[in-house]
Amino acid sequence: MSNQQYIIICYSTSQMLRADSLLKALNVTTDLIPTPSEYGSICSTAIAISHKDKEIAEKILMDHNFAVKGIFPHEIRKLSGLMESLKNTVISQPFKDIMKKVETGETLSKEEITYLLKVEGSEKKVLFETADRMRKEIVGDVVEVRAAIEFSNYCNKSCHYCGIRNGCSVPNRYRMTEDEIMEAVHQLHKTGIKTVVLQSGEDDYYTVDLLIQLIKRIKRETKMGITLSVGERSYEEYAALKKAGANNYLLKIETTNPEIFQFIHPDDDLQVRKQCAQWLKELGYVNASGNMIGLPGQRPEDIAEDILFFKEMGIHMIGIGPFIPAKGTPFEKYPQGSVEMTLKAVAVTRLVCKNVFIPATTALASIDPDGQRKALQAGANSLMLISTPPKYRLNYQIYSNKNMIDLDSAIEAIKEAGRRLPKYLVLNEEVSV
Numbered sequence: 001m002s003n004q005q006y007i008i009i010c011y012s013t014s015q016m017l018r019a020d021s022l023l024k025a026l027n028v029t030t031d032l033i034p035t036p037s038e039y040g041s042i043c044s045t046a047i048a049i050s051h052k053d054k055e056i057a058e059k060i061l062m063d064h065n066f067a068v069k070g071i072f073p074h075e076i077r078k079l080s081g082l083m084e085s086l087k088n089t090v091i092s093q094p095f096k097d098i099m100k101k102v103e104t105g106e107t108l109s110k111e112e113i114t115y116l117l118k119v120e121g122s123e124k125k126v127l128f129e130t131a132d133r134m135r136k137e138i139v140g141d142v143v144e145v146r147a148a149i150e151f152s153n154y155c156n157k158s159c160h161y162c163g164i165r166n167g168c169s170v171p172n173r174y175r176m177t178e179d180e181i182m183e184a185v186h187q188l189h190k191t192g193i194k195t196v197v198l199q200s201g202e203d204d205y206y207t208v209d210l211l212i213q214l215i216k217r218i219k220r221e222t223k224m225g226i227t228l229s230v231g232e233r234s235y236e237e238y239a240a241l242k243k244a245g246a247n248n249y250l251l252k253i254e255t256t257n258p259e260i261f262q263f264i265h266p267d268d269d270l271q272v273r274k275q276c277a278q279w280l281k282e283l284g285y286v287n288a289s290g291n292m293i294g295l296p297g298q299r300p301e302d303i304a305e306d307i308l309f310f311k312e313m314g315i316h317m318i319g320i321g322p323f324i325p326a327k328g329t330p331f332e333k334y335p336q337g338s339v340e341m342t343l344k345a346v347a348v349t350r351l352v353c354k355n356v357f358i359p360a361t362t363a364l365a366s367i368d369p370d371g372q373r374k375a376l377q378a379g380a381n382s383l384m385l386i387s388t389p390p391k392y393r394l395n396y397q398i399y400s401n402k403n404m405i406d407l408d409s410a411i412e413a414i415k416e417a418g419r420r421l422p423k424y425l426v427l428n429e430e431v432s433v
């Protein structure tokens with residue numbers, strides 16, 4: 001089959017990056033993608049190549065004495081028996097045609113993705129169930145739990161939607177000291193959680209040197225995985241932070257529609273944001289992105305483009321949340337995004353991007369108390385706790401009435417969704433696993 005893809009799996013991220021640049025330098029077209037789960041952790045990145053380049057790639061790697069774990073056919077994920085299971089369901093012909101493609105693993109077009117984002121009634125139910133099955137087959141039943149420490153709410157940007165934007169009157173602006181952050185990190189470490197997300201506004205106070213010092217200390221004292229979410233920075237800064245030990249980077253694209261992007265971000269440029277995502281990927285970060293649902297002027301077609309962007313960029317973790325108006329911002333009177341559209345976007349993203357992490361977002365929990373369970377049953381497989389110390393939390397209201405997801409509410413959502421807690425969690429006696 002001429003369109004058969006192959007994937008090269010390396011022993012480490014640095015080897016993978018070296019192999020990738022070597023192949024690229026010798027004119028082999030490569031793509032970096034999340035490693036399919038059957039070949040290891042989906043947190044790692046694999047190199048995808050086409051059938052026609054397989055032999056030449058093998059030769060190049062051999063000539064340069066590159067030991068790789070292997071080159072495997074990139075199996076297309078199928079959902080066998082899907083059509084059979086739908087034979088007594090009332091669904092339209094166009095929907096059936098798309099489900100047939102999902103069953104055989106064919107790529108969905110923008111039009112088909114848009115169609116799925118618009119379904120209602122029994123088709124919506126089938127969409128959620130199919131995404132849930134894809135999630136189960138690819139990433140299993142365990143819900144990955146991560147936790148965020150929002151360490152500064154100072155921000156030099158004025159994104160129109162954001163409740164901590166520059167110019168917005170926040171009760172108090174705060175910056176946590178390194179010791180305060182470490183105290184919160186240690187508390188998390190005791191719960192067994194393996195990854196801490198360090199998030200802030202775009203605050204120049206935290207220079208790269210300060211962040212490097214913090215990253216090294218977290219690694220030295222806890223060895224936890226570190227996700228940074230500190231906005232747009234230069235290539236050199238991203239490289240230095242990676243070298244210091246940061247593992248993942250969360251920078252949401254928010255929307256791929258250039259006009260909407262411009263309208264909501266007076267200080268930003270979509271091309272720069274895309275460039276940052278590209279750099280993060282090239283530097284070997286586990287790349288996290290996401291979007292908001294229900295932005296002014298956003299249509300299902302725009303959300304379909306966002307999903308295609310996640311796929312084409314090989315994004316590992318995709319946070320999809322409803323837009324929620326924040327008091328005191330230019331968008332405070334705008335209507336909030338819908339729970340149903342957010343859930344459909346989660347489900348379609350699972351069907352299109354397949355082996356990725358999709359969190360049931362805090363934003364969803366903030367507009368629907370049952371939102372996280374619903375997302376976990378529509379394709380999502382991870383949860384993020386808010387672990388900012390209580391005295392600062394209320395000052396990090398990026399949107400109004402933000403839900404403070406703690407370990408107990410996360411455990412509840414996981415149980416209600418009929419899913420498994422990760423083994424690494426250290427639980428109190430009264431909580432039965």
Ligand code: SAH
Pocket residue numbers: 161162163199200201202229230231232250251252254291292321322323324325326363398399
């Ligand atoms: N300064 C960092 C972190 C921003 S806050 C950065 O730029 O990456 C993290 C996320 O919160 C944003 O990416 C955005 O998707 C979300 N967010 C901010 N305001 C929001 C709102 N009003 N409604 C919903 N989500 C919002």
